[in-house]
Amino acid sequence: MGWLKCEVFVVVSRTAMAVQETNRYYGDIPMPLKEVASRAVEFPHHILFVGFGAVGQGALPLLLRHLAIPTDRVAILSADEDGKDVARQFGVALEVVRLDRDCYREVLAQRLRPGDFLVNASLNISSVELVAWCQQAGVLYIDACVEPWAGEHMDAAVTPALRSNYAYREQALALRSQFPSGPTAMLMHGANPGLVSHFVKEALSQLAAEAGIDVLASMRREDWAQLAMRLGIRAIQVAERDGQVSGRAKLPDEFVNTWSCPGFYEEAIQPAELGWGTHEKCLPPDGREHDFGCKAGIYLDRPGLSTRVRSWVPHHGAFHGWLISHGESLSIADYLTVREGADVIYRPTCYYAYHPCDQAVLSLLEFAAREGRPQSTCRVLRDELVGGMDELGVLLMGPKTGAYWYGSQLDVHTARTLCPFNNATTLQVNAPFVAAILWAMAHPQAGIVEPEEIDHHFVLQFARPYLGKLVGAHGHWTPLQGRSKLFAEEIDAADPWQFTNFLVR
Template sequence: MKHVSFSARLVMVGCGSIGQGVLPLLLRHIDLAPSQITIVNSDERGRAVAESMGVTYLVSPLTRENFREILSPLLGAGDFLLNLSVDVSSVALITFCRELDALYLDTCVEPWAGGYTDTTLSASERSNYGLRESALALRESGNAGPTALITHGANPGLVSHFVKQALLNLAQDTGLVTTVPTTRAEWSALAQTLSVKVIHIAERDTQVADIPKERDEFVNTWSVDGFVGEGCQPAELGWGTHEPAWPADARRHAFGSGAAIYLERPGASTRVRTWTPLEGPFHGFLITHNESISIADYYTVKNGEDVAYRPTVHYAYHPADDAVLSVHELAGKNWQMQSRTRLMMDEIISGTDELGVLLMGHAKGAYWYGSRLTIDEARSLVPYNNATSLQVTAAVLAGVIWAMENPRAGIIEPDGIDHERILEITQPYLGEVVGVYSDWTPLRDRGRLFPEVLDEAEPWAFGNFRVV
């Protein structure tokens, strides 16, 4: 089914696993010809897929010095820049698109190459919090101009829409009579009324391959460069008003909304306890993501200048087992990258990516809502995808369609757009979309081997997660 027609040009920057996986979806659901699409990539990785569909493919690595020269002939007013790259500044591309009056979408706010690990910058400056603030600072008065939908992949992106649907489900199941909120103030008031204290983006990837990880190799089910980059950034989380204790290595930011904090350690070295319905309890990495900040910010309630309510929000990610081994090896080498990388795709033989949001602290305990997509389902739905990439590419497709339908929304985040429209487009590609209640808390079975000092009165507090 074609959701929307688009007569202008679409330029895709980057063509790794997500670029290759989203291309058939764009041609399936948007009325545009392959001749309208140009891919600009830093290497040859996606050429065969692109040219098999009749799409123009250019190898032209973008830098601070050349990106305008390369992109200017390809883009103009009304065209669309789909940024799926790494090591290319999102802020630079957003600024460029606003000058041209072109539409824009990305899946994360990227710095130029080396920005994630540039130790000449403070941890705050190279955090996702800092990158987000730099993108939002481009908003003009009234936030007019062409739509630039930032950070709209699976997470960040799709999970923000899961949060809204989960809140509505909770409201219904707890007997709270409410209409669907239409404003940020109404959504945040609903979360406060429901007493949602903590939101995890809780993900467990169980995909396995028939080729095991080798020594000095980083293996992952989605972009290796993207995962390593964000894993080396400081661990970050939205900081809730209910939190009774302050983590020892936590720091506040001296600028911006104040909705989040960071820890002086890499996210890929920080583990937290979480829960998903299929896996049950597990340790996830506290990887920094834009949604940890944007969701906490969006659901903040203020009395004047004082923050009256804000949930704690963070990612808790257990990637595929071979990716965990890869992270362990990376950390052991003091974050010096392995010499070889491999994206798991055709060699995957089984497994599921269970991605959702876990809302805790409310009257019904814990509620997980999200997608459970198997590798077999993903392969039957769209070529050039695995279970992880399809959750991302479906969300990219939905974001592109929403931007085309709403071309004058200015710079906007997933939390601020229509969740029902996004879920309508993505649901056919998400496998089993479910909501599951649980009585699990981070205190469950703690101290079983050795005694621990825990604050039983605050089972949802971040301090009780005992980051290790």
């Protein structure tokens, strides 16, 4: 811990200008990193990381900076030795153990006791089964997304509806009936899902202030939903444009990305899905409704890999992104639903519009040309990045508000200065990931929760110094701009916020 505290002091001196710049955009002065580190939280139990890729490697130094815990009470289980040198630098033991259906209970029981914390930063391990085990064992839990077992994303015997994030979320939430109370299990809390749900609340608060609408100090779920309805929000995009640049070219038969390569192509082959708003006039031609669960979302009978949508961010401007399946598309839409009895009277359309870095775009196009067969090699961009920012936020749209984007503009150089073993993308994930861990430690008996259900002020206060510029920006953009000039299109000019106008055909 002594080394970490010294390292934090250096960070503060090198990033004072970056933090001051953040203040101008966000308003409130974030707690200096040096002061944050001096207020490290005590945790008297053990922490076990399962998985140690981009999330684990980037989250570990951040967690140890803010947590007063001897490193011999932190351990890592990983399917391979990737990241072993990172773990060694922090004095944390990494053991190569691959968890599967047959062994995970025994492996976890040997290493975790009531009050301990399981940090699930893995791929291809069932989140639902880990959550259930932790509830029974009295162990706290977090993940960045709800994952199935290996191979289930690509199992042709399973219908698209059941290979969706909608289905995975419903399976996780169904555990609440089996475990109505118990240790905190924080579902889906990275950047997105996770941070973006808190961005939505902050954006709604700012739009309410502009409209002269009072926002209560303590808002309940129904209050947020009523506020979104009153503001006339019809569509919410998680709008992300990753502009980070590598000095090393992508090779043929190589998948390159700024975060997990397997994680990206598994998401890309899931059905394109979205929360479905009450203002929508008709389903897309290949749109399918679910016959189970909360009924807040739909899916398209095709993968996100082949689905493009129009979007906008303040710095990069308009772009075409991929409609990648993500849990926040469903949890935000569900959370902001207004009901009168059994009838749904309001819900916004919500989905993820993602333009990855340029080399990841090339990788995705090659992956599509291979009909979803992964490339032979993959490479995560971190130390070789030479510049650029990741612009991640939420775009709230409607006839009353126009387009309003709120989010993080974080460049790679600032990210490296703020926390080692991160690029801009991973730090936008890991800051809220660690914030949620600390929230769970402060609320150890909250049961199974989603990002929308926890205090967004807590998460934003912690994450703010690590997110570069937090920007709120109005834009005059709509998905109709520049349309039908050279070629005739079927668009709904009377209502720009219909989903059919966003689709790229």
